[in-house]
Amino acid sequence: MKKIFLMLMAGFALVMAHDLNGVHAGDDGGHGIPLSKLAGGFSITDQGTATLCLNPTAPGTESCSTAGAVPVVLSAVSVGQFTEDKDGNACGSWVQTASITGDVHPPTPAPAHFTLETKNYDAATGSGDQSFTFYVGGTCTGSKFDNTGATVSTTGTSHIVASDHGERVDSIVTTITDATGDIGAFNLATVALKQKE
Numbered sequence: 001m002k003k004i005f006l007m008l009m010a011g012f013a014l015v016m017a018h019d020l021n022g023v024h025a026g027d028d029g030g031h032g033i034p035l036s037k038l039a040g041g042f043s044i045t046d047q048g049t050a051t052l053c054l055n056p057t058a059p060g061t062e063s064c065s066t067a068g069a070v071p072v073v074l075s076a077v078s079v080g081q082f083t084e085d086k087d088g089n090a091c092g093s094w095v096q097t098a099s100i101t102g103d104v105h106p107p108t109p110a111p112a113h114f115t116l117e118t119k120n121y122d123a124a125t126g127s128g129d130q131s132f133t134f135y136v137g138g139t140c141t142g143s144k145f146d147n148t149g150a151t152v153s154t155t156g157t158s159h160i161v162a163s164d165h166g167e168r169v170d171s172i173v174t175t176i177t178d179a180t181g182d183i184g185a186f187n188l189a190t191v192a193l194k195q196k197e
Contacts (some may be wrong), residue, residue, distance in 0.1 A: 002003070032123040037166025039086045042192040044094060046078045050176075051184030061182035071184050074098045081195070083143045088118025088130070091140035112153065113138045115145045119157070126162035131155070154178045158190075167194045 022181050051071045053064040080094020090112055097107035113135045121128030138150030156176035162169045173188040 002194055007102040019056065022149045029171045033126040033162045033166045035121060036086050037117070038169065039084055041081060041083050041116060041195040042092075042169070043195055044080050044082060045077070046096075047076065047179045047189035048173075048188035048190060049075050049188065050186040050188065053182045053184055058182075061180055063181035064184045065181060066079075069182075069189065072100055073174050074100055076188075079106055082114070082116070082192070083140065084116070088116075088121065089143055090116040091143050092116075094141060111152065112136060113140060113145065124167075127160065129157060129159050131157050152179075154183070168192070 001135055012097040051064070051073050052073055053062055053066070054060070055062040055066075056068050059126065064071065076092045076096055076098035078096035080092055082090045082092020084090035087147045094114070095109050095111045110139075112125040115133050115135075117131050119129045119131055132155065133152055134154045134174040135145075135147065135150040136153050138148065139146045154176055155178075157174045158171045159174050160169055160171040171190045171192070173186060176183055176186055176188070
């Protein structure tokens with residue numbers, strides 16, 4: 001379940017990665033939203049579903065391509081914070097809960113750290129793509145990640161759209177994977193709002 005939470009968190013982090021504006025960090029002459037508008041601290045919330053493939057004969061997950069793997073759909077919600085630099089790189093943390101619909105057990109909060117890297121961005125439309133990595137362990141200092149004691153849990157990509165003069169960034173996860181290959185279908189969306197001082 002912890003791996004599932006981290007995978008879902010990674011997807012949401014991608015949405016948070018609205019800082020993809022790093023490709024066009026300069027002034028755009030008053031049109032669109034330049035990357036520099038996305039620098040700063042953001043709160044982030046996310047929600048969605050992801051399929052995790054379980055091993056039918058032993059505790060744990062297994063690759064979704066394994067014959068007999070049992071797919072289980074999880075619903076997840078997350079809340080957190082991240083800091084982005086003027087180049088569209090970010091570091092943050094959040095806590096996520098996930099559960100199987102109808103399960104009688106309460107969800108377990110799963111904390112994680114994540115990093116975002118802008119891959120392309122169009123300031124005219126305020127949209128772009130970025131990559132993300134989720135970790136168990138590690139710490140953030142501003143937009144920089146200290147990976148001391150950290151283990152990668154999930155990686156992926158997301159598509160983002162900035163609005164409200166860079167005060168809001170919406171995103172969806174477009175790819176997500178882990179070392180086991182136990183993540184199947186997913187629908188993960190995130191909203192990031194610039195924090196006010």
